Amino acid sequence: MFDYGGMKTGAARAWDAVDASASSRADVLAELSGRIRSMQRSTLGAGSEAPVVPVASELGGLFPRGGLKPGGVYEVLSPLLATMLLSAATRRGDWVAVVGMPDFSAAAAMAAGVDFERLIVVPHPGDQGMRVSAALADVMSVVVLGDAATVSAGEAQRLEARLRRTGSVMLRLGEWPGAEDRLAISERRWSGLRAGHGHLAACRITATARGRSGIPRRVSFTLSEMSDPPGLIEHSDE
Template sequence: MVISIPTAAAAADEIRALRERMHRMTDGVPRMPLDTHPALSGVVQLRTGGAYEVDSAALALALMAGPSRAGAWCAVVGVPDLGAEAAAEVGVELGRTVLVPEPGDLWLEATAALVDVAQVVVVRPPGRVAEHLAEKLGARLRKRGAVLVACGPWPRAEVRLSATESRWTGVGRGEGALRARRLVVEARRGAAPARRTSLWFPALDAPLRRAEPTTEATPARLAPVREAG
């Protein structure tokens, strides 16, 4: 009689598969995938009931764009500097977007209420979020089949997205104008290896698109500069 002993790699793969199944099924409610902007395809997949953390409003807009273009209602809480024009250009349907720019101390109540009516809710907390509050809101997300995108730290975020290596092009030796920005988006999910992709955001020919995986040429006569601030 031969007993098969799984290798460490096989055991790790099985554990990852089980964790994925648990992520997709929480509180007995199936976790459905939402549309993702093509530029972020393969880097992050939004699923109903999940909370996602981003380090900028720009990345929040990129995550909103896919579901919004597919017909979902979205909401933005506590982001007074959100650019409506930039949101529309990247694909967010403003006619199906609720804006609460300055909720004050009622940001959590406003967020919870909007989870009941919008499928994607973006929020910028005014400070540190207690873990028990995040878990309570998480239960509401799972029940309503909604997604939370937090601009800033969020306890137990499913995926954390950050933008690095930002380079603007368009300014030469004191002349010209900022026209395009290339950056690297990194997505971290728990202890798994980070997923990375290069984006033009904005690009010369589109508000947002994937950069070539190799050394894509910088547009003619455009010199890269460091992003201000």
């Protein structure tokens, strides 16, 4: 188990060595591939047989089928939304992965209900972000790829084909041509302050999904009992 900020994840280690020397990158990727072969993908179905990936009830209205489309890629402009989209999948027993997000918030993940026993974190993939993500997509239900990773058109097409075959879902923190939807937080309203003093106790959030039709879908929900609001509600305006 990897101790991530005092919390245990399902990863044996954080795979930081991926951005070391070329030889160590190859070793780590080989180890990663071997370690994940025995995970749950064979029990969930693949490709067209894969079930819709469930999402938190607060976000279900953003998706026509009530969850993430197997084989789809989604642009997600909010780390908070990306984290929330992992929670229901892990509670179902799916494995999920976060790649190239060194500032991934363990506190936000815990607050969102992510099961750390079903989470693999690869905070520093170096220039191997796409390769690591592709390897993980073979067995993970959801893979989150940070915005620092560069993606060529050819790499995007190959990964999309791989996702369609496996039924996995990619959440890209940044742009991805041809994404199923563009997910963002369009509005935030804080409560708890009175006459200029007090504590921020809750935040009313409006999240938006805008797909190829251009017609946005919106949901609103409240996050409450937040001990560290600025760290949980990050930059994400549409």
